[in-house]
Amino acid sequence: MNALGNSVADPLYQQLADTLEEMIQHRSLRPGDRMPSLRQFSRQRRVSVPTALQAYAMLEDRGLLEARPKSGFYVRASRADAVRPPSSGSPLPRVTDYSKLDPLQAILASQNAPDLIPLGVALPDPKILPQARMARELSAAARRHSVQCSTYDVPPGCAALRGELARRSLDWGCALNPEDFILTNGCTEALSLALHAVCQPGDTVAVESPTYFGLAALLQELGLKALPIPVDAERGVNLDVLEQALRKTRVAACAFIASFHNPVGSCMSDEDKRRLCTLLARHSIPLIEDDIYGDLQHTGPRPRCLRAFDDNVILCSSFSKTLAPGLRLGYIAPGARWKDRVMRLKQTTTLANVGLPSFALAAYLREGGYERYLRKVRGIYRQQVNHMRELLAHALPEGIALSRPRGGFVLWCELPPQLDAVQLSRSAQRVGISIAPGPLFSPRGEFANFMRINCGYRIDAKIEGAVMTLGKLAKDLLRRKG
Numbered sequence: 001m002n003a004l005g006n007s008v009a010d011p012l013y014q015q016l017a018d019t020l021e022e023m024i025q026h027r028s029l030r031p032g033d034r035m036p037s038l039r040q041f042s043r044q045r046r047v048s049v050p051t052a053l054q055a056y057a058m059l060e061d062r063g064l065l066e067a068r069p070k071s072g073f074y075v076r077a078s079r080a081d082a083v084r085p086p087s088s089g090s091p092l093p094r095v096t097d098y099s100k101l102d103p104l105q106a107i108l109a110s111q112n113a114p115d116l117i118p119l120g121v122a123l124p125d126p127k128i129l130p131q132a133r134m135a136r137e138l139s140a141a142a143r144r145h146s147v148q149c150s151t152y153d154v155p156p157g158c159a160a161l162r163g164e165l166a167r168r169s170l171d172w173g174c175a176l177n178p179e180d181f182i183l184t185n186g187c188t189e190a191l192s193l194a195l196h197a198v199c200q201p202g203d204t205v206a207v208e209s210p211t212y213f214g215l216a217a218l219l220q221e222l223g224l225k226a227l228p229i230p231v232d233a234e235r236g237v238n239l240d241v242l243e244q245a246l247r248k249t250r251v252a253a254c255a256f257i258a259s260f261h262n263p264v265g266s267c268m269s270d271e272d273k274r275r276l277c278t279l280l281a282r283h284s285i286p287l288i289e290d291d292i293y294g295d296l297q298h299t300g301p302r303p304r305c306l307r308a309f310d311d312n313v314i315l316c317s318s319f320s321k322t323l324a325p326g327l328r329l330g331y332i333a334p335g336a337r338w339k340d341r342v343m344r345l346k347q348t349t350t351l352a353n354v355g356l357p358s359f360a361l362a363a364y365l366r367e368g369g370y371e372r373y374l375r376k377v378r379g380i381y382r383q384q385v386n387h388m389r390e391l392l393a394h395a396l397p398e399g400i401a402l403s404r405p406r407g408g409f410v411l412w413c414e415l416p417p418q419l420d421a422v423q424l425s426r427s428a429q430r431v432g433i434s435i436a437p438g439p440l441f442s443p444r445g446e447f448a449n450f451m452r453i454n455c456g457y458r459i460d461a462k463i464e465g466a467v468m469t470l471g472k473l474a475k476d477l478l479r480r481k482g
């Protein structure tokens with residue numbers, strides 16, 4: 001790594017482009033500034049002129065520089081910078097059930113269709129994932145641990161992996177032990193176990209509004225009601241609203257995504273995380289934390305988990321967003337109060353995990369390859385999110401608002417109020433593009449004019465074309481309304 005966080009494994013021109021991109025983002029280079037000539041830049045950085053040209057070309061592709069004939073390269077005026085952040089949901093929480101989600105099931109089901117351009121799903125590009133490395137680790141684990149891999153990996157699951165998780169927990173601001181973890185089938189099972197453990201059918205769970213639709217579906221299936229609390233695009237869940245709501249409503253648990261929220265992208269400050277934990281401890285309300293995007297900050301240190309502020313937080317996560325959703329490598333750290341209950345539920349509902357992926361991941365984590373890989377993808381997602389913000393700001397009608405996430409790879413986009421995102425999603429699907437319309441993220445069917453856009457895939461000509469098409473469809477719909 002160099003001082004700016006570039007991986008030494010990246011080609012030189014990419015390292016130069018990344019450095020310049022950071023300077024543009026930090027406004028050391030401002031829109032309209034003329035860049036040094038290629039010859040000057042190559043002298044300054046002691047690289048060849050073709051390398052300097054490759055770096056500039058890469059920044060042109062990312063929409064950050066423009067070449068002006070006979071004049072040189074200039075920092076492009078950013079349209080996305082002028083766009084405001086999206087507004088929050090209703091400030092008046094009301095206990096709600098999720099029946100409104102039903103008509104949206106078709107949209108949800110079609111999100112994963114392989115022939116759609118994937119702007120709807122929140123998934124990393126398989127081409128970015130370390131598939132070859134994982135394949136090697138899987139085959140090595142199958143040889144090394146053939147006996148353990150062919151029998152039940154009973155809860156709490158593979159000790160080697162739990163040991164690695166404990167080591168990693170220092171990075172989350174925690175100091176967990178291997179015994180604190182129970183391995184699960186993805187984060188979904190962890191969330192399901194947590195809700196099962198702390199709630200009874202008919203109970204109310206405070207969730208963020210908007211919230212991840214998988215959590216909404218879980219609440220629906222478990223016969224739980226939701227108390228949606230608005231999320232601010234920067235600060236995360238609105239703690240003043242939550243505090244007031246808890247005075248009026250009996251809540252059995254809170255289930256929040258404090259770091260790089262899906263879909264809003266917000267990350268709570270340490271101060272707010274501490275305030276949330278203190279508030280819930282005062283009311284003796286269990287806090288379930290979904291930390292699935294926590295490792296994916298775009299720059300700087302990893303955000304601390306809520307669990308770092310209170311040992312009773314039930315921490316749920318997985319490697320689905322970072323490594324491979326298909327390996328189903330998840331975990332729960334339920335804390336002393338809920339551990340026995342969660343163990344019992346895990347034993348009775350799934351009996352055991354598949355051991356092989358756990359042994360493979362433990363080896364990968366032990367050898368340090370995962371950290372190197374994370375350093376690389378954090379930069380990739382930062383660029384892709386910024387690039388997508390620029391594309392959307394150019395393609396969509398005037399009057400949109402866009403989130404500015406500092407981690408993860410989804411964007412939350414507010415469209416003009418007359419636009420119906422479900423209608424836009426249907427039109428987009430007809431031409432082979434998936435988006436995730438706002439009402440999917442709301443128990444009350446709010447966010448009718450919002451959509452979530454995935455930036456996990458490499459932005460190539462196909463994706464750029466899809467964003468332009470989306471813009472045209474949105475403008476057509478708007479014209480018809482007007």
Ligand SMILES: Cc1ncc(COP(=O)(O)O)c(C=O)c1O
Nearest residue numbers: 122186187188212262292318320
């Ligand atoms: C916030 C959040 N939690 C949980 C999940 C599901 O995770 P897993 O695939 O590990 O079950 C997702 C997937 O989109 C998610 O975005």
